[in-house]
Amino acid sequence: KAGVTQTPRYLIKTRGQQVTLSCSPISGHRSVSWYQQTPGQGLQFLFEYFSETQRNKGNFPGRFSGRQFSNSRSEMNVSTLELGDSALYLCASSTTPVPNEKLFFGSGTQLSVL
């Protein structure tokens, strides 16, 4: 079974631009979560989707948004990029959003904002 696939692997953008990241979950997984990883900050929760509905959202500004499609694929968008948005963005999938469900992570998209 294929794992979680994130595209693109690397992105370089300039301040003020917007970016869209894509995530394809493991087949059969209907829950997708997004995390931001920065040095020293660990993984910060962005949002979680299940059956095309946003179930939960972390403490990020409205510039960060996401959506999930009927095939469970998910995208996240960051508008008006800032230097501080440079990070590794990780997508994770699970079969359901049950709290104790184990997450399966993709390799991430490394975003650099210049």
Place this chain on the structure above:
Amino acid sequence: DQQVKQNSPSLSVQEGRISILNCDYTNSMFDYFLWYKKYPAEGPTFLISISSIKDKNEDGRFTVFLNKSAKHLSLHIVPSQPGDSAVYFCAANGWDSSYKLIFGSGTRLLVRP
């Protein structure tokens, strides 16, 4: 305010010895805890978990201990191997944070041959 804290950013141990990684949490509503391991250029992978009804869970060389009164958990790796060199994240979940895991900042483990 970080609800899950890993106060040691790095740890170095000799191959064959024990590695002990620590994690503290502040929310008493957390009732399920997980450890993830992350290699460079890869996403985190699940390692081991423990429910709050237990105080120990073992899987091969990996054992997680939970001290609920101290709000502390630890991951023991015995014996440590060079391939264990990675960043280890602890994570917590519970009714107060349903639908998401809250992660610590990670501890970078280096196992020296």
